[in-house]
Amino acid sequence: MTDLLDILANPAFWVAVLRIATPLILGTLGVLLCERAGVLNLGIEGIMVAGAFTGWLAVYAGAPLWAGVAVAALTGMVFGLLHAFLTVGLALSQHVSGLGITLLATALSYFGYRVSFPKVNTPPTITPFAPMEWLPMPILNAQTALTLFALLLVPAIGWVLYRTPLGLALRMVGENPQAAESQGVSVAATRTGAIVAGSALMGVAGSFLTLSAFNAFFFNMVNGRGWICVALVVFASWRPGKALLGALLFAFFDALQLRLQQSGDAVLPYQIYLMLPYLLSILALVLVARKASYPQALMKPYRKGER
């Protein structure tokens, strides 16, 4: 018990929480944008891998760090466009299209990595983002600018969704596309825009792993984080503020299991601790399921003139 208190009293623990939360915040906001417009995007897992890879590759090739982030965002946008073409343009199954994109983006990234570095065993490294030591705030000054960006994005997206005509159009398209169309809102254009923007965030979420949390690209480094973001959006009832809360809560337990694992007196096999985040996600899904207010048109393809 004192162990637990020791862990919680240590600022390094909270630094870790915020660091673990960052890609989850970015990814969850990305999924949220897509789903608010009525489109499930299961491409996130692969888009994160691709963002992690291309962002890192750009920096390795000599680009500045922020250019690497931009490249990751661009990568996300390309896969987002593909998802939009398949699900909005052709009205194909959103589940299957997303899974296909995850498989494709992952395979392409691994292929690209192997072509670029055929013979290396230790992954080549870059100099990642430095912590913002100049910030006069504890915990936050141990984070990098990408974390600050993720935190600021939460109110920004909340503002766009609830306070701007664009946000209204986006929510309407996700709730009732027929009504939106009759108000002169283009369902196809709005959904495509939301998917592309959301996928850009997923790409950035991936780049955080290679450009900030670590300094190299590893196979399996995304390791299910994307799927957890999909679960977090449900947990957050599609609200940006709650998404932040969910990501932090989740990261809290993840950081805690890491510490408990390291504290040496762990009674259980370490795998049990590693399961916790996934069990927690499922539990969250079940708990929120009953009162979850899905965007009404989520996963329903919209074809003009068809019902």
Added chain:
Amino acid sequence: MRLERRHETSRAALVLAPVGAVAFTMAVSALLVLWAGAPVGRTYALLLQGGFGSVFAWSETLTRAIPLILTGLAATVAFKARLFNIGAEGQLFAGALAAVAVGGMHGGTGFELAPWVLFPLMMLAATVAGALLLLGPALMKNKLGVDEVVTTLLINFIVLLGVSALLDGPMKDPAAMGWPQSVSLQSDLELGKLVAQTRVHTGLLWAVSLAVMVWAIFKYTVLGFDIRAMGANARAAAFAGVPVTRTVVMVALLSGALAGLAGAIEVAGRTSYVTLDMSPGYGYTGIVIAMLAGLHPLGVIAAGVFVAGVLVGADTMSRAVGVPTYIADVIVAASLIAVLVATLLTQYRVRMK
């Protein structure tokens, strides 16, 4: 851009769509071969030769096809009813583990059973393990409205960690020199070889018969009718008196059981023990195979053999010309997307305005 439903779709178009889509994918993937600095023609020739060019290649391809056909069938059954089972990977491991638990753990306990009793028990344990793993998510979807894609995906991670814990602990083979590897199956429970001197085992007959069985269920049974009705329109099916919950449960049990069997048959036919890398994502590839086959159980056999050939051929090709084996995964994933589009074009025509 606008889609218009076609009045009729020819049978030829339905068969040609996946073939054309795969050909298109191979053509586009040639760019990746060029990126890797290899000659396209030779690379593809080696790929085909490595997968299908000799008796040995065929034996390796068919060996690889066995788990793929089974996970492909698992996906087919579930997807046909619009139960998106993405958990075949976890179900496969659960089945493999159950098989070893029954067929490898009883030695020295004084509890000895004849192989002809033990073998069916082992296969039964695997089907039950796989089926139970999918039952939870299916019921959560049906009763609570929890999206089954996310739950089955997350369960894959949980199962793999569980397998890892068991292979470090209670199920670890003490003779494995510290490798996380389960105890081996009793040798009299292993499946026989189909062709001497190769690795193809009688699991292939299991896979093919199960494909025929699933096809027969779809075509001739009430359950098959209910599954198809639910897949077409769940609400209409419920209205027409299809017992939705019962059908969901049956689909979950059948789909999970097939994936569980995939694990048991891998253990009994190929590895004889469980390791964490016994499946390089067969569960996920099964989804692609089901799609390539247009959710047709007999098509799954062809799609499974094709994908297995590409994966096996990529190994040979990679050794010869140095193009990373991941190109096989790119081709498989891109084929999935291309087939989706091609199949849509058989049902709709695209009008530009």
